[in-house]
Amino acid sequence: MTEVPLLPEYAENPFIVGLGPMLTLEQIQQRITVVPRYAPEERQQHATYRRHCCLRLLRAFFPLTSQIRAVDGLHMMIRDGYLGRNPLAGGHQRAILDAVERIEREDIEIESEHVAISTVGSAANIGVPGMGKSTTFELGTKLLRPVLRPDVGYSVAQIPAIIVLCPAEGSVKQFCRNFFKAVDKRLGWTRYSKQFGKDAIPAETMLLHVQHLAHLHAIGVIIVDEIQNLMTATGKNVGALMKFYVTMTNTIGIPVLLIGTMSATDVLQHGFHAARRGDGYGSQVWDRAADGPEWRSWFKQVWQFQWTSQRTKLTDELAAAVYRETQGVLDLAVKLHMLVQMHVITRSEWTGEPEIITREAIELVAAERFNMVRPMILAMRDGDVAALDGFRDISGFHVAVDQALAKLAGLTTDEYRRRKMMEEASQEAPLVNDPFHMVRASLAAQGFSEKEVDTIITNAETMVSSADHLLVMQKILELVAKANVERSTPRKIPRPKMERQPVQDPNDVRNQGRGSRRGDKTAAA
Secondary structure (H helix, E strand, C coil), X not given: CCCECCCHHHHCCHHHXXXXXXXXXXXXXXXXXXXXXXXXXXXXXXXXXXXXXXXXXXXXXXXXXXXXXXXXXXXXXHHHHHHHHCHHHCHHHHHHHHHHHHHHHCCCCCCCXXXXXXXXXXXEEEECCCCCHHHHHHHHHHCCCCEEECXXXXXXXECCEEEEECCHHHXXXXXXXXXXXXXXXXXXXXXXXXXXCCCCCCHHHHHHHHHHHHHXXXXXXXXXXXXXXXXXXXXXXXXXXXXXXXXHHHCCCXXXXXXXXXXXXXXXXXXXXXXXXXXXXXXXXXXXXXXXXXXXXXXXXXXXXXXXXXXXXXXXHHHHHHHHHHCCCHHHHHHHHHHHHHHHHHHHHHHCCCCCCCHHHHHHHHHHHCCCCHHHHHHHHHCCHHHHCCCCCCHHHHHHHHHHHHHHCCCCHHHHHHHHHXXXXXXXXXXXXXXXXXXXXXXXXXXXXXXXXXXXXXXXXXXXXXXXXXXXXXXXXXXXXXXXXXXXXCCCCCCCCCCCCCXXXXXXXXXXXXXXXXXXXXXXX
């Protein structure tokens, strides 16, 4: 496929050149599609083996047209945002100086004294939960890996995009900590979280460090996910965070993309309208998929991954049944297909019935497994707008699915979630070479806090003067074993001292002893 040439203004900017070639829509579709591992001969394996194979669908992703266009829009947003920060034209250096000046004067709203017109915009993507918003943009950012740039005046680790979780209740400090952790994760260290995320640092100062790091690492766009969390925030927090998002766009010149469910609409309309180009890149609203050709074509891709011993052909009746039970919510459709296969395989193992997917099986599994989101599905099916307003997310469904999958895998829910964490961490590729990246992920999956992990690794490195990674690893294992022993050993609670009650009988020898001592003390006095 012919490579699309860069625009002249793009080719003159190292930050844009470092992103690589511009991708066509077809290339984006190919690169963000995640096909689960599959081999036809696996359908002849034991039932338990095949049930575990079904879990692969949790990691599958087949993009719709709207999702492909969203990634294309994200890449345009990043490139356009870099135009005003061209390091060869001095724009990047001026931005860093401005950031330092704001820190020194402790005022994030100071306008730049340099002649620079901010042309960046902002955008929002809201929609029904389970439509792949977060996954789409996460995969889109991974197409643009962080790169080391020694050619811009200093060796900077350029980060094209960062995804930050909007904290519950809209805590400004927690947002900043989430930002520091997100940057640290991309770079493979914990430096910024330790340096700037301390409790003693005021929220306003943390925000100043956020904008400084955004310039220092030439972040192309800040993606704020779960923006609907501001619905439960206090008025002060909502105002502070929304004001900061607008400031990042208008004053500091870094694009901001907000992602959330439909419940975030009011927050965005009332708080984000101040951005100069608040809809400059085209905000999107993702509703559930309509039961039409695109949805049928999408679900056909999902359906082909079957691990039942007998392959079931997708008919209009089966496709209609799946749509009726999921109402076009992509996440639910994938999980229903997975759970129905597990049900059919398990039933056959116990009863000997053929492993065939039927409409009755689809309806039965949906009734049993989707009971936590049943009211939302019925509200969608009936077009009950008032009822839909009460559903902000489908987190309850995800909890129920985790429990069901853990049970099928013979694990506790906590063990299952830890394995998921390990797998997700193993897929991350930090820019800075951290030899203990997987160790950190493993310890986190075992329940160790980030502080405990840092302490263990730091102590292990201190104990090995040669910095030999194998010796450090040995010390880490020793410290972890010691920590696990301490965790499992019940702490001895000291028995409270019993207060001896006074003896009433004056002739009791104990009273006589006390009396004599008291008498001695009195006499001495």
